[in-house]
Amino acid sequence: MGLGNVSVGTDAIDCSLEIKKKRENDIVVALAGNPNVGKSTVFNGMTGLRQHTGNWAGKTVSTAQGYASYNEQGYVLVDIPGCYSLHTRSPEEEVAREFICSGIPDVVVAVCDAVCLERSLGLAIQILELTDRVVVCVNLMDEAEKKHIRIDLKGLQRRLGVPVVGTAARKGEGLEGVYQAVNRVAGQEEDRHGKAFRGGNPAELCQGMVVYEDEGYLEPDRKKDRFFTGKRTAAPMMLLFLFGAFWLTIVGANYPSQWLREFFSFLEGEMMKGFVWLGAPEWLREMLVYGIYRVVAWIVAVMLPPMAIFFPLFTMMEDSGYLPRVAFNMDKCFRKCHACGKQSLTMAMGFGCNAAGVVGCRIIDSPRERLIAILTNSFVPCNGRFPTLIAIIVMFFAGGMAGFRKSFAAALFLACFIMLGIGATFFVSWALSVTVLKGEPSSFVLELPPYRRPQVGRVIVRSVCDRTIFVLGRAVAAAAPAGAVLWLLANTQINGMTVLRCLAQALEPFAVWFGLDGVILLAFILGFPANEIVVPIMIMAYLSQGTLSEISDPNVLKRLLVDNGWTWETAICTMLFSLMHWPCATACLTIRKETGSWKWMAAALAIPTAVGGAVCMAVHILAAAVGGF
Amino acid sequence: MENRISRLAALHPGEKGRIVGVYVRDGMGQRLKDMGFEPGVEIECVLESPFGDPAAYFIKGTLIAVRKEDAEKIEVEMIFFREPQCV
Numbered sequence: 066m067g068l069g070n071v072s073v074g075t076d077a078i079d080c081s082l083e084i085k086k087k088r089e090n091d092i093v094v095a096l097a098g099n100p101n102v103g104k105s106t107v108f109n110g111m112t113g114l115r116q117h118t119g120n121w122a123g124k125t126v127s128t129a130q131g132y133a134s135y136n137e138q139g140y141v142l143v144d145i146p147g148c149y150s151l152h153t154r155s156p157e158e159e160v161a162r163e164f165i166c167s168g169i170p171d172v173v174v175a176v177c178d179a180v181c182l183e184r185s186l187g188l189a190i191q192i193l194e195l196t197d198r199v200v201v202c203v204n205l206m207d208e209a210e211k212k213h214i215r216i217d218l219k220g221l222q223r224r225l226g227v228p229v230v231g232t233a234a235r236k237g238e239g240l241e242g243v244y245q246a247v248n249r250v251a252g253q254e255e256d257r258h259g260k261a262f263r264g265g266n267p268a269e270l271c272q273g274m275v276v277y278e279d280e281g282y283l284e285p286d287r288k289k290d291r292f293f294t295g296k297r298t299a300a301p302m303m304l305l306f307l308f309g310a311f312w313l314t315i316v317g318a319n320y321p322s323q324w325l326r327e328f329f330s331f332l333e334g335e336m337m338k339g340f341v342w343l344g345a346p347e348w349l350r351e352m353l354v355y356g357i358y359r360v361v362a363w364i365v366a367v368m369l370p371p372m373a374i375f376f377p378l379f380t381m382m383e384d385s386g387y388l389p390r391v392a393f394n395m396d397k398c399f400r401k402c403h404a405c406g407k408q409s410l411t412m413a414m415g416f417g418c419n420a421a422g423v424v425g426c427r428i429i430d431s432p433r434e435r436l437i438a439i440l441t442n443s444f445v446p447c448n449g450r451f452p453t454l455i456a457i458i459v460m461f462f463a464g465g466m467a468g469f470r471k472s473f474a475a476a477l478f479l480a481c482f483i484m485l486g487i488g489a490t491f492f493v494s495w496a497l498s499v500t501v502l503k504g505e506p507s508s509f510v511l512e513l514p515p516y517r518r519p520q521v522g523r524v525i526v527r528s529v530c531d532r533t534i535f536v537l538g539r540a541v542a543a544a545a546p547a548g549a550v551l552w553l554l555a556n557t558q559i560n561g562m563t564v565l566r567c568l569a570q571a572l573e574p575f576a577v578w579f580g581l582d583g584v585i586l587l588a589f590i591l592g593f594p595a596n597e598i599v600v601p602i603m604i605m606a607y608l609s610q611g612t613l614s615e616i617s618d619p620n621v622l623k624r625l626l627v628d629n630g631w632t633w634e635t636a637i638c639t640m641l642f643s644l645m646h647w648p649c650a651t652a653c654l655t656i657r658k659e660t661g662s663w664k665w666m667a668a669a670l671a672i673p674t675a676v677g678g679a680v681c682m683a684v685h686i687l688a689a690a691v692g693g694f
Numbered sequence: 695m696e697n698r699i700s701r702l703a704a705l706h707p708g709e710k711g712r713i714v715g716v717y718v719r720d721g722m723g724q725r726l727k728d729m730g731f732e733p734g735v736e737i738e739c740v741l742e743s744p745f746g747d748p749a750a751y752f753i754k755g756t757l758i759a760v761r762k763e764d765a766e767k768i769e770v771e772m773i774f775f776r777e778p779q780c781v
Contacts, residue, residue, distance in 0.1 A: 149728035181755030184730050283752070290741050290750075290757075299744040393759045397745035400761070406748070430721070508722040508764050510729065513741075513750055513757040 084141055084169060087132060091139035092251045093169055097161055097192060098176030099185045100147030101514050103204040105129075106234040107176055108144040111243070115531065116144065119383040121410065122512045126427040128160065135244040143170065151191045157427070165195055172250045174200045174243065179209035179216055179231070180515060182275055186267040189225075198253070199227045200246040207233035208515070213279035221274050235520070286515055293387065299394045306387070307483065310378045312476035315455055318370035319472070325366035333358060348556075355608075356552025360544045360601040368597050369533065371452040377528040379416060384519035388413055392511055400506045402491050403498035405434040407511060408441075412490065415445035419648050420655040422447075427659075431507040437494050439656055440669050443648035444486045444493070444676075449596035450643050454479060456600065460623045461636040486644050489676055543595035551591070551605050565606045579678055580638030580685035582630060589642060594650045599643070634688045638681045645677030698772050702751070703765035705739035711770030712736050718767045730754035731768065 084093055096104045100122035109116055112131030118124060129144040148158040151165070165173055173196060175189035182203065189201050203216060222229040228246035232239030292298050333354060340350040382388060388410055396406025407429050415422030422442040429435040446454060455475065463475040498504060554565040562570075565587070572590075573583035584606040592599035604622070607629045626635075647670040648656070657666040705711055713735050718726055730753045731737075740757060741750040748761040760768075 149725065152724060152728070184754040184756055187728070187730075286757075287740065294741050294743060294750075296744045389759075393741075393743055393748065393750065394745075396759070396761070397743060397747050400747070430725075508718065508725075509748060509759070509761045510722065510725055510764070511748075511759045512729070513759055515757075 084143070085130065085132070086139075086141055088139050091132075091141050092171045092247060093141045093143070094247055095143045095145055095164060095170035095173045096176055097145050097165065097173055097188065098147060098204075099149055099178065099188055100124075101512065102147070102176050102178040102185055103234050104144055104147060104176045107174075107202065107204060107232065107240070107243070108142055110234045110237050110240050111140070112142055115527065119380075119388070121383070121386065121389045121514060122147065122428075124383075126157075126424060128164075135241070138244075138248065140244070140247070148188070150188060151195070162195075165192060170198075172198050172200060172247045174202050174247065176202045176204050179203045179205045180212060180214060182216060183267045183271045186270055190265065190267060190270070193225070193227065197227070198250050200243065200250055201225060201227060201229045202243055203229060203231045204234050206231040206239065207236060208517070212282040213277070214282065215276040215278060217274045217276075221270070224270055224274070289516055290390070290513070293390045294394055303391060303394065304480070306382065308476055308480045310375060310382075311479045311483075312472060313378060314371050314375040315459070315475050315479070316472045317374040318452075318455070321370040321373075322366055325370070329362035329366055333362070351556070352549060352552045356605075357545045357548040360548030360551070360598060360605070361541065363601045363604070364544050364597050365537065367456055367600070368449070368452045369537075371455055372448045373529050373533060375451065376417065376448070377525045379413075380524045380528050381519040381521065383413075384517060384524060386514045386516045389511060389513050393513060396509055396511075398491065399494070400509075402495035403434075403504065403506045404437050404494040405429050405431065405506070406509055408434070408438040408490075408494070411438050411442060412445045412487070415442045415447060416451070417448055419443050419445070419447045419652040423652060423655045423659055431504075433498075433502050433504045434507060436660065436665065437497050437502055439659060440497065440665070440672055441490045441493050443652060443669070443673050444490045444645060446483070446486060446644055447596065447649075447652075449649065450599075453596070453600050453643055454482060454640055457636050457640050460626070461631075461633060482640060482644060485641075489645060489673075489680075493672060493676065539595060539597065544598050544601070547591070547594065547598050548601070551602055555605050555608070569606055578685065579642065579681035580634050580688065581642060581681065582635065584629070585635070585639055585642075589646055592649075593647070596643075596649050634684065638684055641681050641684065642677050645673045645680065647674050700770055700772055701766050702737065702739075702760075702768035702770050703749075703762045705737075705749075705751075705765075705770065705772075705775070707739050707742055707749075709772070710736065710738045710774040711772050714769040714771050716768050718764050722764065726760075726764070726768075729758055730756070736773070737770065 086093070096108055098104045101124070103118075105116045105118045105125050108114065108129065108131060109118065112133045114129070114131045116125065116129050125144060125146050128146065131142045131144070133140045133142055143164070145161045145164060146157045148161045151158060151162040164170065173192055175192050177185035177189055186201075189199070193199055201221070203218060203221075206216075209216060216231070218229050218231050228249060230239060230242040230246050232243060234240065293302055336354055336358065337350065340353065345353075391413070392406045392409045395409045399406045399408050408426075410428065411422045411425045413422075414425040419442050422445065423439050426435050426438045426442070429438055458475045458478050459471075462478050463471045551565070554568070555563050557564045559567060569583035569587045571583070572586045576583050576586040579586075584603055587606065588599045588602035591602050604625065607625055647653070653666055653670065656669045657663060660666065699714060700711070702711065702713075713731060713733050715733055716723060716726055716731050735753060738752045739749055740752045741759075743749065743759075746762075748759045749765065750757050750759045751765075
């Protein structure tokens with residue numbers, strides 16, 4: 066970054082507002098501003114943290130804290146969720162106002178958007194009414210320059226009476242100036258009441274300060290908008306993006322997945338030899354290798370590549386500013402279901418992680434509509450379920466084909482499943498709003514930000530690294546212990562039958578109604594802590610009967626499943642149930658936290674399960690009626 | 695051309711007006727005000743969603759989507775509009 070700051074990576078901490086100073090003289094800096102002016106980017110630039118950023122209003126919904134130092138001075142930075150004013154009664158705005166008034170921050174940095182300075186200065190002026198210790202940071206100067214908007218920062222500083230600094234946080238430009246200005250403001254002893262600008266309106270303030278050299282600066286964006294939201298082009302483009310992302314994921318994940326399988330399979334043999342050489346007892350050897358190692362290896366080999374591809378693709382879409390356009394296009398459909406168009410944004414977040422999607426629902430203003438969005442979020446398959454779907458599709462429905470046709474068919478099939486999940490979301494949203502969550506659709510106001518070119522290289526590096534670490538972390542935290550427990554269940558015998566089999570058999574009569582078998586249902590139940598481990602559980606349960614030497618070949622896996630009675634019907638029902646069943650433990654706890662009620666958490670568990678169960682049962686009955694081919 | 699008073703919802707893409715009054719109730723009225731929907735401010739209808747609702751308006755340098763239902767409650771003075779075509 067070319068800055069002399071040593072970034073100390075304390076993790077971004079949620080809302081607790083307990084300021085963690087390292088030294089007594091650390092300066093507490095609050096970052097405030099309208100949504101989508103790049104506060105989080107400024108925050109990341111200064112602290113070296115990696116708060117997720119996206120080109121849409123409301124990406125940051127909770128307060129984050131980080132530590133930075135510049136020229137030996139320490140700073141505690143607090144990233145406040147974006148708000149349009151301090152006057153409204155929405156919870157975020159209250160948090161922002163209270164925090165600024167509390168006297169905790171030594172300096173408030175009011176982050177503004179250079180492209181729409183007048184609008185974003187409104188909040189800065191409101192902050193100036195509360196405190197004089199303000200630095201105005203005009204961010205996105207690079208974008209303004211591209212659009213030939215010239216801003217007289219010095220003149221603005223004279224009018225405002227507080228330091229005004231221009232930055233381009235994405236490029237790391239101008240952040241030094243922010244530190245210097247913060248130091249200056251923090252160093253001022255006396256209250257300079259009256260010196261700073263107050264009581265004026267932003268339009269007056271901007272008079273003569275902002276020059277639009279190119280009146281047509283909006284035209285490129287307008288053109289894109291007309292295309293992405295046009296009557297004839299909007300729907301095909303949305304489908305194309307959805308399908309394209311799936312196709313690239315399936316094609317791209319294929320090879321690394323294969324390499325990883327081969328590598329892990331090789332390593333497994335070596336590990337076994339190593340343990341034999343060390344003289345480890347057989348049970349320990351098998352538990353470590355067949356239990357823990359295999360589950361972790363499966364997750365890394367099968368789950369990681371699709372995640373590492375889909376996530377960056379998705380992040381790029383988010384960075385580009387396309388997502389709010391989707392919300393804009395889809396609002397009418399949500400409105401018909403008495404819900405809010407912003408739900409499509411939270412659904413999109415659900416692709417990454419349902420827990421994140423649930424937290425993201427805070428962007429929806431009406432409590433009723435927010436609840437609907439929370440309860441239906443798990444109909445979008447998260448990263449933990451999505452590769453399972455791909456694996457089953459490739460094994461059962463695209464296996465006969467080769468090359469391009471195979472990946473194309475698989476992507477199409479997956480897209481159909483996702484559409485089904487979206488359909489279920491609409492249906493349940495509608496059903497909820499005519500029954501327990503009755504109400505009329507409320508207002509909908511959404512900012513459509515300017516398009517930005519996604520920073521492809523950076524996004525890829527970031528998300529691959531972040532995802533890899535996250536997935537590996539989760540694999541170790543959830544899958545490794547689960548692998549050990551599973552191995553024990555699969556190898557402890559009661560009356561000549563393994564415990565896992567006993568449990569599966571107990572569930573069997575129930576499961577067949579849904580076109581599943583006992584093992585599959587058991588795997589979904591035991592997979593409650595993390596959806597990633599569902600397939601490894603199935604494999605282990607089936608394996609406790611037969612033997613399988615390696616998992617390197619997907620055909621071996623398919624044979625294992627088929628040997629255990631899987632048909633195309635089982636495959637479809639498993640996929641449907643994976644798409645629609647209870648959310649994972651993390652998501653459940655998040656729902657409990659966000660709704661503040663166990664009752665709604667129970668509903669969030671029951672609704673998708675009921676829908677999934679009903680759909681699977683319908684498929685089962687239908688299959689039986691047709692004669693089950 | 696005499697300027698006439700109309701509702702924001704009546705603006706078609708490409709047409710411009712100046713806000714006269716915002717009669718949206720509750721918190722949403724305040725929210726709109728914070729986003730720049732205030733009397734005297736120039737506003738242009740830019741986009742219509744493929745299903746006709748909501749529409750997006752350019753105001754104070756930003757593009758903001760508002761549902762027709764709310765746009766009905768915002769009064770504007772037309773400053774640029776297309777004459778309805780005579781049949």
